[in-house]
Amino acid sequence: MITFSHVNYRYEDTHEAWVLHGIDLCIQKGAYVLLCGGSGSGKSTLGYLLNGLIPHFFGGKIEGAVSVLGQDIRDSTIADLFLKVGLVFQNADAQLFNSTVENEIAFGLESLGRSAQEIERQVERTAGALGIVHLLDRSPATLSGGEKRLVTIASVLCLNPPVIILDEPLAHLDWDSAKRIRKVLCELHRQGTTLLVIEQHIGALIRDVTQCLVLDHGRVMFNGAVDAAWPVLMELHLVPRYPLKEKKKDREKQPLLQLREVSHEMDGRPVLQQVSFEVRKGEILAIVGRNGSGKTTLIKHFNGLLRPSEGDLYFMGKRIRRIAPPEMAARIALSFQNPNDQFFKNRVEDELRAGLIQTRGEADAWLKELCGRFHLLELLDASPYRLSEGQKKRVAVASMLVMKPKILVLDEPTLGQDGRFLEALAGLLLSLKESGFTVVIVTHDLDFAFAAADRWVVVYGGRVVGEGPPSELAEDETLIQMGALDTNAWMPRGGAPDAGA
Numbered sequence: 001m002i003t004f005s006h007v008n009y010r011y012e013d014t015h016e017a018w019v020l021h022g023i024d025l026c027i028q029k030g031a032y033v034l035l036c037g038g039s040g041s042g043k044s045t046l047g048y049l050l051n052g053l054i055p056h057f058f059g060g061k062i063e064g065a066v067s068v069l070g071q072d073i074r075d076s077t078i079a080d081l082f083l084k085v086g087l088v089f090q091n092a093d094a095q096l097f098n099s100t101v102e103n104e105i106a107f108g109l110e111s112l113g114r115s116a117q118e119i120e121r122q123v124e125r126t127a128g129a130l131g132i133v134h135l136l137d138r139s140p141a142t143l144s145g146g147e148k149r150l151v152t153i154a155s156v157l158c159l160n161p162p163v164i165i166l167d168e169p170l171a172h173l174d175w176d177s178a179k180r181i182r183k184v185l186c187e188l189h190r191q192g193t194t195l196l197v198i199e200q201h202i203g204a205l206i207r208d209v210t211q212c213l214v215l216d217h218g219r220v221m222f223n224g225a226v227d228a229a230w231p232v233l234m235e236l237h238l239v240p241r242y243p244l245k246e247k248k249k250d251r252e253k254q255p256l257l258q259l260r261e262v263s264h265e266m267d268g269r270p271v272l273q274q275v276s277f278e279v280r281k282g283e284i285l286a287i288v289g290r291n292g293s294g295k296t297t298l299i300k301h302f303n304g305l306l307r308p309s310e311g312d313l314y315f316m317g318k319r320i321r322r323i324a325p326p327e328m329a330a331r332i333a334l335s336f337q338n339p340n341d342q343f344f345k346n347r348v349e350d351e352l353r354a355g356l357i358q359t360r361g362e363a364d365a366w367l368k369e370l371c372g373r374f375h376l377l378e379l380l381d382a383s384p385y386r387l388s389e390g391q392k393k394r395v396a397v398a399s400m401l402v403m404k405p406k407i408l409v410l411d412e413p414t415l416g417q418d419g420r421f422l423e424a425l426a427g428l429l430l431s432l433k434e435s436g437f438t439v440v441i442v443t444h445d446l447d448f449a450f451a452a453a454d455r456w457v458v459v460y461g462g463r464v465v466g467e468g469p470p471s472e473l474a475e476d477e478t479l480i481q482m483g484a485l486d487t488n489a490w491m492p493r494g495g496a497p498d499a500g501a
Contacts, residue, residue, distance in 0.1 A: 001027055001028055001029040001030075001031070001068075001069065001163070001194055002026070002027040002050065002066075002067070002068055002069075002163070002194070002196075003025070003026050003027075003065075003066070003067045004023040004024055004025050004026075004049075004064070004065075004066055005024060005064050005065045005066075005067075006022065006023075006024060006063070006064040006065075007020055007021075007022075007023040007024075007049070007062070007063065007064035007065070007066060008020060008021045008022065008023075008061075008062070008063040008064060009021075009045060009049065009054065009060060009061065009062045009063070010060055010061055011045075011058060011059075011060040011386075012058065012059040012060045012061075017218075018218055019042050019045050019218050020042045020045055020046060020049075020218045021218050021219060022219055022220075023046070023064070023218075023219075023220060024220070025213065025220060025223055027194065027196065027211070028194075029192070029194055030189070030192045030193070030194055031194055031195070031210055031211050032185070032186075032189040032194075032195045032197075032208065032209045032210045032211070033195065033196045033197065033209060033210070033211045033212070033213060034197055034199060034202070034205050034206060034209040034211070034212050034213070034226075035047075035196055035197065035198045035199075035213045035215065036198070036199060036200065036202055036212070036213070036214055036215075036233070036238055037214055037215035037216055037221075037236075037238070037418070038216065038236065038238065038418040038420060038421075039388055039390030039391055039394070039416065039417060039418050039421060040387070040388045040390065040391050041215040041216055041217060041218065042215050042217075042218040043167075043198045043215055044090055044167050044198060044388060044389070046215070047087060047165045047167055047196065047198055048087075049062075049066050049073060050066070050068055050073070050081075050085050050087075050163065050165055050196070051078065051081050051082075051085040051086075051087045051165065052073050052076060052077060052078040052080070052081045052085075053078065053087070054073075055073075055074065056077060056078050057078065062074070068081065068084065068085060068163065069084050069162070069163070083112070083159065083161060084161055084162060084163060085161060085163045085164075085165065086156035086157070086159055086161040086163070086164045086165065087156065087164075087165045087167070088152050088153050088156050088164075088165070088166045088167060088169060089152065089167055090167040090168045090171070090198075090389045090416065091338065091340065091389060092145070092148040092149050092151070092152045092172070093148065093338055093340070095152045095155070096140040096141075096148060096151065096152065098140065099139060100136065100137060100138065100139060100140075101127075101132065101135045101136050101137070101138050101139075101140060101143075101151050102123060102127075102136040102137065104140055104151055104154075104155050105123045105126060105127060105136075105151065105154045105155050105158055106119050106122075106123050106158075107155065108155060108156075108158065108159045109122060109123075109158060109159065112159075122158045123136070123158060125158075126154045126157050126158040127154060129157075129180075129184050130150050130153065130154050130157075130177075130180060130181070130184065131150070131176075131177065131180055132147065132150050132151065132154060135147060135150075135151070142266065142267065143292070144172075144291050144292045144293075144295075144296060145172035145291075145296070145337045145338070145412065146172040146173045146174060146177055146290075146291030146292070146444070147291050147292055148172070149169070149171060149172045149173055149177075150173070150177060150181075150291075153166065153169060153181065157184070157188075160193075161193075162192075162193060162194060163193070163194045163196070164188065164193055164194070164195055164196070165196045165197075165198070166185075166195070166196075166197045166198065166199075167198045168198060168199060168200065168389070168415070168416055169181055169185075169197060169199065170199055170201045170204060170205070171200075171412075171415045171416060172291070172337070172412065172415065172444070173291065173444060174289070174290040174291045174444050175290075175444070175446070175485075175486040176290060176483065176486060177290075177291055178201070178204060182204065182205065182208055185197070185208065186208055189208075189210075195209075197209070200238075200390075200416065200417060200418055200419075202233060202238055202239055202419075203239065206226055206229070206230075209226060210226070211223070211224070211225070211226075212224065212225070212226050212229035214229065214232055214233065214236065214238070216236060221236070233419075236419075236420075237418070237419045237420035237423060238418055238419045238420075239419050240419035240420070240422040240423045240426075240447075240448075241419075241423060242422070242423060242426050242447075242448075242451035242452075243423070243426060243427045243430065243451075245430065245451070253280035253281050253282050253283055254280065254281050255278040255279070255280055255281075256278075256279050256280060256281040256315070256316065256406065256407060256438055257278065257279040257302060257313065257314070257315050257332070257407060258278045258279075258313065258314045259275055259276055259277055259278070259301070259311070259313050260276055260311055260312050260313070260314070261274045261275070261276055261310065261311035261312075262274070262275040262276070262298075262301060262308045262310070262311035262312070262313060263275070263308060263309050263310040263311055264294075264297055264301070264306060264308055264309050265309045266297070270462060271294045271297045271462050272294045272297060272298055272301075272308075272462045272463075273461075273462045273463050274310075274311070274463065275294075275298060275311070275459075275462075275463065275464050276311075276464065277457050277464055277467055279407060279438060279440055280438070280455075281436075281438055282433060282436055282437070282438055283433070283438060283439075283454045283455060284429055284430070284433050284438075284439045284440075284441065284452055284453045284454050284455075285438075285439070285440045285441070285453060285454070285455050285456075285457065286440075286441045286442075286443060286449035286452070286453035286455070286456045286457070286470070287299065287440065287441070287442045287443075287456075287457045287459060288442075288443060288444070288446060288449055288456055288457070288458055288459070288485070289458055289459035289460055289484065290460065290483065290484065291444075293459045293460050293461060293462065294459055294461075294462040295411075295442045295459050296337060296411055296442065298459065299334060299409050299411060299440065299442055300334070301313055301320075302320075302332050302334065302407070302409055302440075303320070303325055303328040303329055303331070303332040303333075303334055303409075304320050304321070304323060304324065304325040304328045305325055305334070307321055308321075315328070315331065315332065315406075316406075330355070330403050330405060331405055331406045331407070332405060332406065332407045332409060333355075333400035333401070333403050333405035333407070333408050333409065334400070334409045334411065335396050335397045335399075335400045335408075335409065335410050335411060335413065336396065336411055337411040337412045337415070337442075339384075339389075339392040339393050339395065339396035340385070340392065342396045342399070343384045343385060343392075343395075343396070345384070346383050346384075346385075347380070347381060347382070347383065347384075348376060348379045348380050348381070348382050348383075348384050348387075348395055349380040349381065351384050351395060351399050352367060352370070352371070352376075352380075352395070352398055352399050352402055353367065353402075354399065355399060355400070355402050355403040356402055356403070366402065366404070367402060370398045370401060370402060371398070373424060373428050374394045374395075374397070374398045374421075374424075375394065375421070375424075376391075376394060376395060376398060379391060379395070388416070389415070389416040390415075390416035390417050390418065390421070392416075393413065393415060393416055393417060394417075394421065397410060397413055397425075401432075404437075406438060407438045407439070407440060408432070408437060408438070408439045408440070409439075409440045409442075410439065410440070410441050410442065410443075411442045412442060412443055412444070413425060413441060413443065414443055414445045414448050422448060425448075425452075426448065426451050426452045429441075429452050430452065433454075441453060446474075446485075449470065450470045450471075450474070453470060454469075455467070455468065455469060455470075456468065456469075456470050456473050458473060458479060458484050458485060459484075460479075460482065460483070460484035465479060465482070465484050466479050466484065466485075473485065
């Protein structure tokens with residue numbers, strides 16, 4: 001079905017080492033393959049080879065041969081491979097361009113000249129399987145990150161290609177949507193579809209797949225059965241082992257940011273409803289909840305990017321609506337869910353230095369420390385736009401932290417990150433807390449939220465439905481029954497795979 005023979009590849013306009021080198025592997029028809037590896041290990045690049053984006057779009061230099069369904073990719077155009085290989089990009093925004101979700105899902109079928117009846121039937125079937133029928137009339141631009149992810153997956157699945165590549169399909173997804181995606185993929189596998197899933201949430205998918213591939217610095221480190229893969233995954237820290245938090249009772253901390261009865265409407269639709277809580281000085285607070293619950297909309301109020309329809313926010317006792325967003329940015333720094341929305345410089349070092357406000361000596365020392373912790377020293381001369389999605393996320397977070405804000409807000413900081421970086425990030429946040437920083441995390445990764453945060457705020461349907469220590473909320477039957485949390489699906493990264501799960 002798919003073969004790589006002595007494949008080396010590097011991107012155009014670069015004299016760096018090969019992104020992929022010495023790749024020899026075979027994927028049989030109907031296989032369900034999990035491809036994992038550290039950030040920047042070449043996983044997405046390998047996927048781009050299979051649908052012709054490499055070499056026909058990205059260019060670059062390729063050696064060796066890649067064959068898909070008996071065709072050499074260099075002799076096949078992207079259009080030739082369109083019906084054979086479906087690719088779901090890691091960055092959902094790069095794949096969405098239609099006015100409504102329904103049009104987005106139907107676009108591929110329309111371009112193939114399918115009948116209106118067939119298109120309608122396929123759209124409804126696919127949207128139903130992914131639980132997004134209620135989104136069909138919405139504009140993709142108004143959706144949450146997780147909802148966008150489900151739409152991009154639907155737009156590829158409805159074409160029913162024999163080979164499907166999904167790059168980080170569980171990114172942005174809550175526990176309920178992730179379970180739904182796993183169920184759909186397992187059904188496709190039973191029907192004979194060949195699946196290649198690139199994913200950092202290893203613990204969630206390794207129970208389902210038939211083959212595991214591990215890349216490290218562009219080389220295949222492991223190719224084999226799932227049972228034999230786990231020691232390799234642990235050795236490479238692709239499954240995180242989080243640092244233990246000290247079990248000490250914190251004294252009551254003073255409020256730094258207060259939300260009082262905050263409501264917000266978007267296109268006449270209520271997104272937030274009478275939200276009240278506080279962010280306390282020197283704590284790590286995690287805001288958790290399902291896709292579309294209003295979490296990202298909520299944190300955009302923190303620094304004035306959005307204004308409440310009703311209610312108010314107070315930072316250090318002052319109303320935020322009276323302070324301009326540029327003035328708030330250095331006090332409450334927000335790292336966006338999509339790092340591409342945050343970049344405006346052509347070099348990583350320039351991006352990081354843009355927010356420095358310390359004197360030169362202090363700034364250089366702080367920048368060097370951050371680059372070391374975020375593994376960015378080798379990327380300083382690179383363009384942030386040419387990095388892997390995981391590397392982009394690290395640059396985006398570091399560019400906010402470099403300002404030493406009063407509150408650092410991280411929207412989905414674990415997306416696209418390997419286990420080694422997650423360990424480092426959890427340790428960094430805990431050390432920042434010890435240094436007096438205040439951190440707010442928005443995340444679906446409850447494993448990470450449990451390891452890093454002192455307190456959770458649970459958002460459901462635009463309202464705060466739970467607030468308190470993670471250990472208490474995780475066992476709150478009321479939250480579980482309403483669907484605001486799912487303790488059966490949380491902690492998807494850690495622990496060895498259980499064949500009976």
